[in-house]
Amino acid sequence: MAEIRLENLHKAFGDFTAVRESSFTIADGEFFVMLGPSGCGKTTTLRMIAGLELPTSGRILLDGEDVTWNRASARDIAFVFQLFALYPHMTVRRNISFPLRIAGLPRKEVRERTESVAKLLQIEHLLDRGVGGLAAGDRQRVALGRAIVRRAKAFLMDEPLGALDAEFRDVMCEELRVLHNRIGATTVYVTHDQVEAMSMADRICVMNHAEVLQIGSPLEVYDRPATKFVAGFIGSPSMNFLPAKGGLPAGSRAIRVNGSEIAIPETQASLESAEAFVGARPEHIQITGEGALRGRVFGVEYMGARQLVTVDTDVGRLRVRSPNTLRVNDGETVGLDFMTERLAVFDAATDRAVPTLRAEGGLNG
Structure with missing residues (x-):
C-alpha cells in the first residue's frame, strides 16, 4: 500500500x-x-x-x-x-x-x-x-x-x-x-x-x-472544531451557537451573552472583532431551575435513555440532550447552564475558533 x-x-x-x-x-x-x-x-x-x-x-x-x-x-x-x-x-x-x-x-x-x-x-x-x-x-x-x-x-x-x-x-x-x-x-x-x-x-x-x-x-x-462551519456540520443535532458581543482579550474566562455572563475556558488569543459565537454541544447544556440563560420549552423528543429538549431563548432556539429521567413539559420555563470546559468560542469576523485552554490541559482551536 x-x-x-x-x-x-x-x-x-x-x-x-x-x-x-x-x-x-x-x-x-x-x-x-x-x-x-x-x-x-x-x-x-x-x-x-x-x-x-x-x-x-x-x-x-x-x-x-x-x-x-x-x-x-x-x-x-x-x-x-x-x-x-x-x-x-x-x-x-x-x-x-x-x-x-x-x-x-x-x-x-x-x-x-x-x-x-x-x-x-x-x-x-x-x-x-x-x-x-x-x-x-x-x-x-x-x-x-x-x-x-x-x-x-x-x-x-x-x-x-x-x-x-x-x-x-x-x-x-x-x-x-x-x-x-x-x-x-x-x-x-x-x-x-x-x-x-x-x-x-x-x-x-x-x-x-x-x-x-x-x-x-x-x-x-x-x-475541537477549527471553524464554526465544522462545528455546525459535525454532530446530530449540530452545535448550538450563542451570539456574544464585547471585546475578548487573551486570558478571558467569561463572555457576555444577552446580558448574562457565561464562563468559558481561558482564551489563549484575542478576538479579531467585537462579536463572537459561543458554541455548545447539546450534551454540554444542562436544564436547571435558574441557569445562566432562561427559555421556554418548545418540544421534547424521547430517544430511549436520553431525550432531546428544544428550548426557545432570547438568543435563539437551543437543543439540549438530557437524561429522560428529567421531566419537562412543553411551554415550561427552564434555566440553562453550560459545561464551561466543553464550550468553544468562534470569532465572528473569521469564523475560526479562538484557541482556549481546556480543563484537561489541552488547547482547543
Missing part, C-alpha cells in the same frame, strides 16, 4: 475554483474520509488523485512518486463509484475478475484471486449469477470486489453507499471498516454523510467552498 501526498493542489474550471491550494498527507494504510456538502470540492480532489481530472497546479505523490500528470491507468489505484459501474451482461465472477483478465494474468491465478475476494466479501455463493438481479448491497460488494482483486496501492471510494437505504448503509459502514482492517489498504473515502465519516474514519478532512477547513480524528473534529 502507499502514502498519498498532495502539495498545493489547485483545480479551476474557468473562473470557478473547485479546489483551492490543498496540501495534506494520507498515511500508508489509513482510512481517510473527505467530508463536506455537495460542491465543496471533495469529489474533484478524489478524481485528481485517481487521475480522472488533471489539476490546474500543484503535485500529487503516490508512494513517493510524482504521479500528477500520469494517466489513471498508470497510477495503480482502484476506484469505486457511487453507482457501482458494473457490467450488466457479465456474471459476478467475470465482473470481479475483469481487471485481472485485462492484465493478462494466468487463468489459475485469476480464478484463485477472484474466489478469495468473493469469500472475503461473503458473496462466493453468487459468483455464477448475473449482477442484474442482485440486491443493491450485493452489487456494492461486487464493485468492491472488482477494486480489491487488483491489489492496488490505494482504494478511492466516491460515496459508495449513497444508493443504499439507511438501514443497510449502517451495515455496510461496519463491513467496510472491518474489510479495511483486514486488507490494510490505504483508503480515501468521499461522503457528505457525517455519520459515515465518524463511524469509519481514522481521520476526517472537512471541506467547504473548495477549501480544507480541518483534518483530524473523529474525536478531534467533534470536540
